[in-house]
Amino acid sequence: MARAPLLRTALIARSFTVKPHLFTTSRPFSGSQSKTMLTTQLSEAQVTALRVSQERLAKDLHHSCQWGYGIRWGDGPTDTGMQRLALSEEDKSARDWFIQTMKDLKCNITVDEMGNIFAIRPGRRKDVPATFIGSHLDTQPTGGRYDGILGVLSGVEALKTMDEMGLETEGGVGVVNWTNEEGARFPMSMVSSGVWAECIPLSRAHNLKEVPTVASLPTAGSAPETMKTALQKIDYLGSTKCSYKQIPIAAHFELHIEQGPHLVSAGQRVGVVTAVQAYRWFRVNVIGRDTHTGTTAFEHRADALYAFAKMMVRAREVAAAKGCLASVGIVEAKPGSVNTVPGLVSFSLDIRGPETELVAEVEKELRAEFDAIAAAEGAGIGKPCRVEWTLDFDSPAVKFHPDCIDCVQQSALAVVADADTADPKSLVRPMMSGAGHDSVFTSKRVPTSMIFVPCKDGLSHHPEEFCSADDCATGASVILQAVVRYDRKRFA
Amino acid sequence: MARAPLLRTALIARSFTVKPHLFTTSRPFSGSQSKTMLTTQLSEAQVTALRVSQERLAKDLHHSCQWGYGIRWGDGPTDTGMQRLALSEEDKSARDWFIQTMKDLKCNITVDEMGNIFAIRPGRRKDVPATFIGSHLDTQPTGGRYDGILGVLSGVEALKTMDEMGLETEGGVGVVNWTNEEGARFPMSMVSSGVWAECIPLSRAHNLKEVPTVASLPTAGSAPETMKTALQKIDYLGSTKCSYKQIPIAAHFELHIEQGPHLVSAGQRVGVVTAVQAYRWFRVNVIGRDTHTGTTAFEHRADALYAFAKMMVRAREVAAAKGCLASVGIVEAKPGSVNTVPGLVSFSLDIRGPETELVAEVEKELRAEFDAIAAAEGAGIGKPCRVEWTLDFDSPAVKFHPDCIDCVQQSALAVVADADTADPKSLVRPMMSGAGHDSVFTSKRVPTSMIFVPCKDGLSHHPEEFCSADDCATGASVILQAVVRYDRKRFA
The missing domain is CATH 3.30.70.360 (Alpha-Beta Plaits)
Structure with a gap:
């Protein structure tokens, strides 16, 4: 199968060949870009056939990694890690790009007082909250190109695919970039989804002081910014209250690299995440x-x-x-x-x-x-x-919502069916997340679940963190289907 | 015995009462300030009777500690540690005071290209190098008032005593303040005596970059000074070559707190240091x-x-x-x-x-x-x-010079004879230094030895580092006698 030349080959242990015809996502339902199909009118086979564009996803993902380009570890153009601390100038550039991209997709944008960016592609019904795909654009000081970034970019790609197909949803579909998930610059991880869930007081979050890291400005040690002043400095202190009451979400799906060795060492493709340790x-x-x-x-x-x-x-x-x-x-x-x-x-x-x-x-x-x-x-x-x-x-340990888990499970089985193997179902495994994610906080307020894809050597928080373009696209196709399935479930 | 009110009482385990009449150092040989006696003309009994002024030493020592005043640990006016990093503004103020004090004692001052300050009280003979008392005025970032400081101040006090007595030496007597002995700001301890001994190249020393410490300026991390730029900044980059050839020394004596528990736990008063580990x-x-x-x-x-x-x-x-x-x-x-x-x-x-x-x-x-x-x-x-x-x-391990050790040993026995104890000799012990000192480097070029006095709990490199005024004066009297004895030995 052809791959974008700038991408490394898949590194999973077991051979996985995608049936090429199933990757033809360009307008399978419509010859024009007008929205002609509604999720609730699709057949199960049509949902099962939904796929994102691997090439476009890879291109967008690495394009977005130009801001906060980190440590080089190989010769290829994308063989670098990332250093994009939350609310840094690099983060601002990535945020500006994200907003412009979502506006181009005719999304409505809301920035709240934690700098969380909610981009909503309206659905047919205007009176219901959107289903969200969410993750984060910030990285560890010596992080990689996939942790968080893949989650947001899979949302961008899902919306691009829907647009290209002319697929309308019943409820809206949103993409959210949560601020400072890593907790690397401001020492509280998932802090902004935590404020949104009203589990962390706004004032505590706003008053967090940055800690010096390898990617920090020299002033981090002597004159640390607070999260609030850092938000102001890059013009991302929004006026909308950061709360699940003010910015309602119907459900939250998140695609993430596993950050552990289970999938990659078993040669599996998709983790259906049922819980967080x-x-x-x-x-x-x-x-x-x-x-x-x-x-x-x-x-x-x-x-x-x-x-x-x-x-x-x-x-x-x-x-x-x-x-x-x-x-x-x-x-x-x-x-x-x-x-x-x-x-x-x-x-x-x-x-x-x-x-x-x-x-x-x-x-x-x-x-x-x-x-x-x-x-x-x-x-x-x-x-x-x-x-x-x-x-x-x-x-505390988190259990995800059975409705979301079901949608992910069905979608995962549908997508791995492309694999040239006798038992595609064996490529999917239910699993627990070792790391915290913004989905931990969203799960406290709305149905939530996550999708894992393999990463090389189980490595993350490291410049060499790597997920093949194949695996990225598999995960993004799963989240696209999961959102469509959830929309169908809501409005069946 | 009366003590200066600002000083804490001695904390050694065993009682030690000084015979008051022996502390009368004011002009025992002369009624005027003119130099009337020569070291080589003194009797052994006159040498044995030499004592510094405990009160004046304590006053000068704590006066000099106003620059780089550190962490408070008690209620008394001198119950603070020191934060006087090498070549800081505080160090500059202490240096300026040292030079002015030595000029007032009619010393000739030389500042070399490492900022070492050599103050020489001329002797009768102009053609021979001076015998030096030396140590350092810089401290650890959370240091105390005695490590190094007592060594330099004992030199100041020895010269004041000689002046007051009208005592002339055959060779000159000098006091040297060595730069950055601690190696706390510029990460090489005893670096400037090392350059003087031609054991460390000047360029290596000048190019040392400061490391951030708790007492550093905020710029230490982002824009570290080199030792050379720091010398320039406080105007202590002298023009004289830093070398034992250019600035000859006849012998080097150093008084220091033990920085260990042996003297204090044995109730002993003076360590005659024969070696350095x-x-x-x-x-x-x-x-x-x-x-x-x-x-x-x-x-x-x-x-x-x-x-x-x-x-x-x-x-x-x-x-x-x-x-x-x-x-x-x-x-x-x-x-x-x-x-x-x-x-x-x-x-x-x-x-x-x-x-x-x-x-x-x-x-x-x-x-x-x-x-x-x-x-x-x-x-x-x-x-x-x-x-x-x-x-x-x-x-490597250092063995001090037998001539210097002899002078210290005799002087120590003479001074502890003041003690109201049956066996004053038991108050003196030969010992090895656990720490490095500038004397390690001087010993490579000239006869050298050291004197230790007890410090509370054996504690140093800590704000609560403490040496009683009694113990400080005992050490200073020993070094005064040792210098006089060495002068007599040289020109007997």
């Missing part, structure tokens, strides 16, 4: 005592960094024993001098697990273990280290 | 792979920070087994995001031991251990972590 984020401080490295025997130290090291080693053991994860992404040791034993260490702790209760158990055990480690370090001088925990974020 | 400073990088914390099982990670944690825990075990120290003062994890497993960790490693060979053995063992830890982390995905070592600084 629980997680809690903490800031942990270890307070010891600064002292000279050359003159202070180990037994006279209260070395906060040594205590941290023991804690991190132990955290993995405790979490693994319960089938959970515990990770440290940020660590700061003060005062930060070669010959001074650090008296203060501050680190992030991210605990995840399939059940909310399991995460709580790991936390409880680690609190006791960390206290014991701290008590031992500095005991020789009667000044043991001590530990302080602050809960930054708590996301 | 060996140490090596490394920058170690661990290269793993950035990946998502929520979606990547432990066995699929190449977590550079987890590898670091295991390394740090192991480093203490390996060093302790050989009677050495291994410490990490700086650690940086990138990209530095809560939900990204760090793919790159860079840390400082400071290995110290009583013998050069022992330090080399610890290094060798740790290189192998770190490689093994790195190889295990990421093995599950065939992309193990790897380790890179860079040697930043290598200071």
Whole structure:
């Protein structure tokens, strides 16, 4: 099958050949661009045949990656990662492009007071909320081209496909770009869908201060922007209240790379995401005592960094024993001098697990273990280290909505039927998301589910994060069908 | 005994009462300020009776601490630490004061191209180099009032005492303030005595870039000064070549707080420093792979920070087994995001031991251990972590000069004889320095030794670093006598 020359070949383990005739999406229902067909009037076979344009999706996706172009890892024109921190100048450019693109598709645009951009392609009925495809355009400081970006671009492509086909929906179909999903610049992930769901107070979100990252401006450390001033600076502080009451959504679908190895190592194509694991984020401080490295025997130290090291080693053991994860992404040791034993260490702790209760158990055990480690370090001088925990974020396990899951499941089976294999159904698997996504918050207010596609080596949050053009298009075709199926279900 | 009201009481474990009559230093030899006595004409009893003014030393020391006033830890006027980074505005003010003070003592001043300040009180003979008392006025970002500062101020006080007594020396007596001894702002400790000793090239020193610390200007991260531009900025880039050939020194004595617990816990008063332990400073990088914390099982990670944690825990075990120290003062994890497993960790490693060979053995063992830890982390995905070592600084064990050690030993015994104890000699101990000092470099070119005095809890590089006014004065009296004895020895 021909691929756009700028794209890398698929890297999945198992051969997957698409039947070429099924990729002919150009106006299968109409010879003109006028809207002539309504979703509720399609036959099941017509829905099953819906496909996006792989080439156009790839072209748009990489076009949008010109803003925030990151670390190069290969020779190809798109072999770079992304550095597009939320509300940066690069993010503004990507947002401007997104709005212009959606306006060209005759969408109505709403920007709310968190900078979330809602683009709605009106349906036949004007009195009902739209079904949304949503994700985010911001990236990690050393991120890739697919995490979040594929989700928004699949929405753009779904609308382009519908337009090209002349397909009208009963309710509107929207695409939403949620602000600062990564939490990399402003340290609260999914913060803007959280405000929309009224789970996070607007003032708390607006007052978040940026943290310095590798992609930050030099001023991030000395004169950090708040989220509100950053929104103002790039002119994305909208006037519409950020709330599910003010900006209603009928349902939320999100396409995402898996960010894990399950699909790619099993040679599968689509994950039907039924749930999101629980997680809690903490800031942990270890307070010891600064002292000279050359003159202070180990037994006279209260070395906060040594205590941290023991804690991190132990955290993995405790979490693994319960089938959970515990990770440290940020660590700061003060005062930060070669010959001074650090008296203060501050680190992030991210605990995840399939059940909310399991995460709580790991936390409880680690609190006791960390206290014991701290008590031992500095005991020789009667000044043991001590530990302080602050809960930054708590996301209980989420179960997605059965109606949305059904739509995704049917669509996934329909799309993988293109595969040249004896058992296409085996290419689809139900799965749980390890990472949080904006869908976690939308699911608190409206029916929601997600679609996963494989990524190379299960790698994400890394410049080499990669999803083949094939896999991107498969996911986008699934989300297109899922939205159409949901519209048909709503107005059957 | 009366103490200056602004000073805390001595905190040593054992009672130490000074015989008051011996503290009368005011002109024991002369009623006028004219120089009437020559060191070589003094009797041994007159040398033994030499004492500085405790009150004046304390007053000058705390006066000089107004520049770079640090973290408050108590209610008293001098209960603060110091934040006086090398070549900062605060350092400039302290330098300006030092020069003016030495000019008032009729010293000749030379500032060399590293900003080292040499102040010489001329002796009777003009054709010989001066004997120096030296240390540094810069501090750690969260340092105290004694490390370095006491060394320079004891020199000031020794000269004031000689002046007041009308004591002339055969060779001159100098006081030198060495630049950036701490290596806290420009990351190479003792760099300027190192250039003077021609052990460090001038260009390497001038090109050192400042590293951000808690006391740094916000620009340290984004637009770091080099040492040369920082010298220019505060007008301390002297024109004299920084070399022991250009600025000869007859001998170098240095008074310093012990920065360890031996003297204070034994209730001893003076350490006669005979040697300095060996140490090596490394920058170690661990290269793993950035990946998502929520979606990547432990066995699929190449977590550079987890590898670091295991390394740090192991480093203490390996060093302790050989009677050495291994410490990490700086650690940086990138990209530095809560939900990204760090793919790159860079840390400082400071290995110290009583013998050069022992330090080399610890290094060798740790290189192998770190490689093994790195190889295990990421093995599950065939992309193990790897380790890179860079040697930043290598200071072999140093033995001080017997002539200087003798002078210090005799002086120490003379001064502690004031103590109201049956066995004053027990208050003096020979010892090894755990920390590096400018005396390490001077010892490579000229006879050198050091004097230690106790500090509270053995604590240094910390705002609460504390040396009683008694102990400061004891050390200063020892260095005064040592310089006089050395002068007599030279010109006997």
